Amino acid sequence: MTSHGTPGPGPAGGTGRPSQNGAADGPASGALTWTLAESALRAVEQVGGYAGGVYLRSGTPGLLRLAVLVGLPGPLFRPWWRMHTNRPFPIAEVHRSGQSVHLPDVEEAMRRFPQLVASLPFPFASLYAPVVAGRERFGVLVALRPPTPGVPVDGRDRTLMTQGALRLGTALADLSRQGTTVEWPGDPVCVQQSTAGAPPVRFGSFDWDLDSGMVTMDAGLLGILGAEVPSPCPIDVLTALLEPEDGYALWAAARQATGPDGRPVVRRIRLKGPDGGLHLLEVSTRARKSPSEAPSGNHAWGTHTGLRLTCTLVDLGTGLIGSDATDRLPRAILAIDRLGRVTYVNERTERLLGRPRGALAGRPLWEALPWFSLPFHEEQLRAALISGEPARFLARPEQGRWLTVSLHPGRDGLTMVLVPEDEPVQLPQSSGAAGRKDDSLSLADDRVSALYRPVALAIALSEAVTARQVSAVVTEELLPAFGGRQLAIYLLSDRRLYLAWETGFPPGFLEPFDGVALDEHVPGVETLTTGRPLFFESMEQLSRTYPGLPLDAHSGARAFLPLIASGRPVGSCILGFDRPRGFSPEERAVLTALAGLIAQALERAQRYDTESAVARGLQDALLPHRLPVWEGVDTVGRYLPGTQGMDVGGDWYDVVETGHGRLALVIGDVQGHGVAAAATMGQLRSAVRAFALAGHRPQDVMRGTNRLLIDLDPGQFASCCYVLLDPKTGELRGVRAGHPQPLLLQPDGTTEVVDLAGGMVLGIDDRASYPVTRFRLAPGAVLALFTDGLVEQPGRDIDEGIEQLRRALAATGSLPLAEAADRMTREARQATSRPDDIALLLAARWPKHR
Structure with missing residues (x-):
């Protein structure tokens, strides 16, 4: 069931600027994205995790979508982007029950959620907390971290996850009150964790007066030097902190920058830091004329030049990016970050793969090396990223020669070593079979x-x-x-x-x-x-x-x-x-x-x-076995159960004689399937009938039913459409609670979607109001009320389904009403897979001479 109430601004609204989730991004969707990303990052860091995310409700009832994924590449985990709330997975259970789940190791996960272990058969711990605000359920906050076999998740981390989820729920409720649609309709946004061990990239600069030989350093450079160095000071003080050969390189760069062409020069030099180690710096030198005359006499170049050098330095840190040490190793080495982007490629990798660094660096691994998108290779990447344990396996890239691929994961990424193999490693036929080069290697295609x-x-x-x-x-x-x-x-x-x-x-x-x-x-x-x-x-x-x-x-x-x-x-x-x-x-x-x-x-x-x-017995007892017969009005109802999962659901229709010379046409849809949905449907049907028989106005019928559902608190919500018909005049007064708009077939054969004002679905807000829309059912016209199972199909926009149903109604022409109902549901009856149940109610007003 989909809510069709009054919409608010959502991911498709605003400025239309493309966002990270692929939708048009306005202020509302941007605020939602940043709120989710900040909460997920904080939760993962607080509990010592290496990955996590947030599942958020979608526009489809019973379906959660992965909205934010922290510390893992999204495409590698595409099968987990969607989670139905009736599945036997911890995310679904947490959302259903409102209770947190903590799995410290694979043994506990196997005992409670074997499907989780079967789909992600790697050692890891996982923590899940419901994101709620009052009775409103938004989704689930998730954190992954290294396992602690036999040791339960401690109380501090449980509390941190719960508090983080509650904070997020409060923030989402605030966004909802401000008009943001708190749903996630598309692909997840991937978020990088902060780097653990590598120092940040730092910047500094100095101004070198070539005539006086004095250098003036800014605070950034003084911070990089980490020593008590006066500024300004002679250039010799600075070069004393360099290795001799790097000091010569700096002088050479200065001479080149002051040469005839005067082009800027870039050099990499090594600086002795306060820790005694060597730090790699990149220096850019640019010559300019001194604004004032320098003192005459001896100087660096032997004659007066009036030139100054502006030098900018970048401390590249000690991370994977920028290091050239691996170029000297006799191995092809490649590195990716936690989101799967290539961050380093050494020269031997370029030669082995026959591709330059520029074609590899910065791209997702499976785009840079398409053979990594094969299922087995993806599984090895998932295993390394989630378990943190090294892995080795055989690969045959693009029908080329065989490679032994070794994966070495860490908190900030994964380093990969590629070794050519003249002959692929063969599987042992038994425990003592020969032909296996390394017991740690994984397997050939048949075993995979x-x-x-x-x-x-x-x-x-x-x-x-x-x-x-x-x-x-x-x-x-x-x-x-x-x-x-x-x-x-x-x-x-x-x-x-x-x-x-x-x-x-x-x-x-x-x-x-x-x-x-x-x-x-x-x-x-x-x-x-x-x-x-x-x-x-x-x-x-x-x-x-x-x-x-x-x-x-x-x-x-x-x-x-x-x-x-x-x-x-x-x-x-x-x-x-x-x-x-x-x-x-x-x-x-x-x-x-x-x-x-x-x-x-x-x-x-x-x-x-x-x-x-x-459930079948309950629903059969609750759905009307016959509809009232009224002079000048025909009514026909149809119900089709879903074919996936429980074959009964919460859809219903009804026609009620109000006792005031009017007929109430009712159709509704309770979230979910099974006994619970059928029982809730029975309660709502009884409530609507009671309010209608008491002669209440349509808006009061809907308000009373809404409050009843909230008081019952079955953990479900429902949509409903209630239309009061005066058979004599054809006057209609209708209200909607998050339900699809009715269709109207006019006597001349034209059809239209009735613009029926809508209110919030039942069971959410006890202050909700339901405006009344007045229209008319002319003699010979047909009104069609239906549930969304008749117009929704996976992968198809609901508007397309409504348009198709409108054409089907138009094609019924002057057919008897029962035959028209069969014609409109024929395609649904023939479908082999119906994920939702379907209800249809037709009402026609006929001329007196008929």
Whole structure:
């Protein structure tokens, strides 16, 4: 459901100046961006993190968008730019519950949010705090930092995160009151953290009188020198702080600057700092005539010149940028900052890649080197940036020769070493296989794709709803990842295991195990009762462990996995292989972790089956089974449930005889799906009917319903459109609470969007008002009220959907109203994927002679 109330200035308003998030940036959106960026930076720094950000609500209900990302490159984390609030991830839970989540290590994350670990399988700690102001929920503040295995997040850091999120919530509420739309519609803004170790770049200058040999230094240069040096002073005092060869270079630069062409000269020299070390400085010299006569006599050039040199110095610091030390190393070295931009390229890298520094420096790594956008290479970058641990892997850039790539991460960026390989490192066939040059190296393409299938499984499981869908996902993703051929899933009920899904086994082979009790000595039971996975490399090994167990014709391996979700037994899973095979420690760990994900998905599917049946019954009881019959007026309603997730939602329509010779036409949309949305919908429908039957004015009906929803405080909001029709005169009085505008088909066949004044969605502000718009329903005209599920599609602007629906209404012509409703919903009925439910209410006023 989308709010269609009175809009305020937002990211698309203002001056139209392009902003960092890709939208037109005005004062309001700029203020929002700076507020989010400052809060995220402060939170990350206060808890000792290296990355973080803010998720903010979007214009789409139930969807959060990553608005600000600190310390990490945005394109590398594109899959995490959107977060639906019904997903089993910490960000979604924090936004739903309003409670903070703190995950000190990967073990705690795996226990509570296995999907998070499956999608980001790296060691890191994460802290999440809800961004709220009163009852209004804006989003989630996030900070990432190094893990502390076994040590919970301390109270100080919990408090700092909570306080930071509350401050941000207050600031966002203030912006909202000032007219800023506090939503994030586009891509995230990336923010660089402050550099940790490198000193800042410093500037200084001195004025050198070539006749007197005296130099006058400014405060910047004196700060760089860090010594008690008088100013002015002889040039010899300054050159004494330089290495002899650099002193000569400075004199040479002065002579060149005062030569016939008089062009400025730039030199790099080394200065002895107060710490005893050498600091690299860049000196720019420029000659000019002295404004006054210098004293005659001996001077630097032997004759009177009247020239002075103005010298500007830049202390380049000790960071990656500007250092030439690595040019002397026999390795290709390249560096990026925390946002993925190339900050240094040495000469050997230029030669190895065949590209000049100018074509690489300053660009995002995946643009400078397109082969880094391949999924496996992106995963290695993510691992290094998030875990802080070095990584090595093989790459074959642009069908060229193989390279060994070593990544060395740090707080301020990542240094990369590229080493050409005459022959690619081969995978070992077993633990003792030859041909592997370095155990720390990662893998070739076949193994890489295998590692990605479990991640795909985790993502697909989060989308599966029914037990059959879960089983199908496991068949399609898990078996190919590990080369399996057979799969069986048993679910626990009344202390017995019942076969729920199987594929690849001989017909009838699994029947003896269907309904087996939990005291039976079979591997499928024991893996569940002990909670330990069982791996058998061959059927012979399985037969020795379980004598007398019926075996099929295959002689391959078997894996029995316990399906346990949050400590509760769900069932067991059996994987079968055609041939004997071993299970590496890595594979055992991955299969065990994935079994937990499968168990959670199956448990959720079982709850879904129960909840879906309740919700369908509840909604069927609440939606009107017939609409009132009124002389001169026809009404027709249609409802289509969504096809993703819970098949019921909070959309409703109603026609109420008010008892005052009028009909109330009502349509509404409660945020969310499932039993909660259906229950809230029932309460709102009852409230609207009660207010309408009592004869209240349309604006009072909406105000009363709004206050009721706030008092109920179900954590949901709703949109609604209420139109009061006088069947005799055709007069209409309508109010809107954040709902789409109705459509009107005139008797002459023209259609229009009714300009119905709008107010705020229900359930947000108890002071909200709802202005009334008067218009007329002429004889032969048709009024169409609808919910946004009928006009919204992913990737399409809602205005395009409304225009398409307007054309569909115009095409119904003089069709009977029921046939017109079917025509307008036909495309939606045929869609295989409907993310939202749909309600449509048509009302027509007919001439008396009809």
